[in-house]
Amino acid sequence: xxxxxxxxxxxxxxxxxxxxxxxxxxxxxxxxxxxxxxxxxxxxxxxxxxxxxxxxxxxxxxxxxxxxxxxxxxxxxxxxxxxxxxxxxxxxxxxxxxxxxxxxxxxxxxxxxxxxxxxxxxxxxxxxxxxxxxxxxxxxxxxxxxxxxxxxxxxxxxxxxxxxxxxxxxxxxxxxxxxxxxxxxxxxxxxxxxxxxxxxxxxxxxxxxxxxxxxxxxxxxxxxxxxxxxxxxxxxxxxxxxxxxxxxxxxxxxxxxxxxxxxxxxxxxxxxxxxxxxxxxxxxxxxxxxxxxxxxxxxxxxxxxxxxxxxxxxxxxxxxxxxx
Numbered sequence: 001x002x003x004x005x006x007x008x009x010x011x012x013x014x015x016x017x018x019x020x021x022x023x024x025x026x027x028x029x030x031x032x033x034x035x036x037x038x039x040x041x042x043x044x045x046x047x048x049x050x051x052x053x054x055x056x057x058x059x060x061x062x063x064x065x066x067x068x069x070x071x072x073x074x075x076x077x078x079x080x081x082x083x084x085x086x087x088x089x090x091x092x093x094x095x096x097x098x099x100x101x102x103x104x105x106x107x108x109x110x111x112x113x114x115x116x117x118x119x120x121x122x123x124x125x126x127x128x129x130x131x132x133x134x135x136x137x138x139x140x141x142x143x144x145x146x147x148x149x150x151x152x153x154x155x156x157x158x159x160x161x162x163x164x165x166x167x168x169x170x171x172x173x174x175x176x177x178x179x180x181x182x183x184x185x186x187x188x189x190x191x192x193x194x195x196x197x198x199x200x201x202x203x204x205x206x207x208x209x210x211x212x213x214x215x216x217x218x219x220x221x222x223x224x225x226x227x228x229x230x231x232x233x234x235x236x237x238x239x240x241x242x243x244x245x246x247x248x249x250x251x252x253x254x255x256x257x258x259x260x261x262x263x264x265x266x267x268x269x270x271x272x273x274x275x276x277x278x279x280x281x282x283x284x285x286x287x288x289x290x291x292x293x294x295x296x297x298x299x300x301x302x303x304x305x306x307x308x309x310x311x312x313x314x315x316x317x318x319x320x321x322x323x324x
Contacts, residue, residue, distance in 0.1 A: 004029040004036070004063060006094050007086075009112045012122035013100040016163045021120035022096055026065055029094050033063035036094075043070040048077035055090045063092050071099040071108060082108045086115060128227045131159045138169035139180070146172070146180040149235055149264075153182045156197050156228050157189035183263060197224075197232030204315045205236055205271045207322030212315050226294040226311040233314065234287045236271070241280055243268035279321045286321070290314035 005028055010021040029036045039054045054066050068082070085095065086108070097117075099109060113119065125134050132155055139146045146154075158168045168189065176184045200219060203212035219229065242258050243265055251262040251269075258265070275283075293310035 002032060004032050004094055005118050006089060007112055007115055007117035008094065008096045008120065009109065009117045010096065010098045010120045010122055011100075011109075013124050014122045014162065016166055017122035017125075018098055018100075018120075021122055022067055022098065024120070025094065025096050025118070026067075029063060029065055036063040036065055038065045038067060040067045040069065043068070043073045043075070043078055046075070046078045049081065051078070051081045051085060055085055055093050055095075057090060057092065061092070063094070065094045065096060067096045067098070069098050071097045071105040072102045074105050074108075079105055079108055083111060086111045089115075125162045128155060128159070128225055128231070131155045131162070131165060134162065134165065135169055138166060139173065142169070142173045144173045144180065145178075147182060150180050150182040150185050152228060152231055152235065153185040153198065154189070156224070156232070157185060159228075160223065197229040198236075200229055200315060201233045201236040204233065204318040205240065205275075205322060207274065207319050209316060209319035209323075212319055213312070216312060216315055220308055220311075226307040229311050230287060230290050230294050230314065233318070234284075234291065236268075237280065237284050237287060239264055239268045240272045240275060241284070244272040244275070244277075244280070274322055279324070283318050283321050286314050286317045 005025060008021075008025045010018050012018065026036070026038055041050060041054075051066065051068070054064060058064075068078075071078070071082070074082075082097070082105075089095070097108065097112060099105060125131055132151055135146065135151050135154055154165070154168060154172070158164045172180045172184060172188065175188075197219070200212055200215045203215055216229070220226065243254065246254050246258060249257070251265045254265045255262040290310050290313070294307040296307075
């Protein structure tokens, strides 16, 4: 039987990943020590000597997991006790330290690493790219598939809170059979998506400048990042281009050929009826330019006041290309 891990270090500020890291250590311990006790200590309320008391051998034996939170906020008594423990670790104890960010407690971290601690990273999930990769990872871990546009829709709908995003992934994997498609996301989280990228893109591609501008302002006032709005615009334009180039055929047939859902083919056909090749090409160029601008790219001779201004300009240009 494999011996339980005795030292583990969880680094990084993302709470849900840190919790999962600790849980994985506890699970590994309980594989061989099912009755292991878990003791949680907080740096903010730590009393001198508390760690050493919990680490002391019990008269009744058994294994103890000591989970110490917020070592990055530790005062001297906790740091001293941790270093004292690491100099002479006890048998039957697993020490797990959680450290979010910064250099406080660095000597403890260095000692943990040099002592062979298992290191688990809980890097911050901030950007839309981070959240998109998080969703992909959740589905890979669940051995399930999610369509790219469904991933974008889910991030738009619940991406402000990573924990909520994880819950949404779990719900979709539990409740939806087969590949999760964008319509599944709309079914479960449609009300949250309504005034975000998909509705903005729909209004812009229809040439409805007033509605597109209103929805865009509402979305950005609610804190939505411009990056996914541009991503949805690009995705919708690509779909229109693919359907327009594919010519005639049933929605089901084109969906199979193009890797889209039938309803997406129908929607793209409706939009495509108001576009021709040259204007669609210019719209794609507008979105490509906006994509660079909202991500902080530099273009010769360009003046971009802010990512919000860049996406607003792109939406208005697309509206005018549609109606021009």
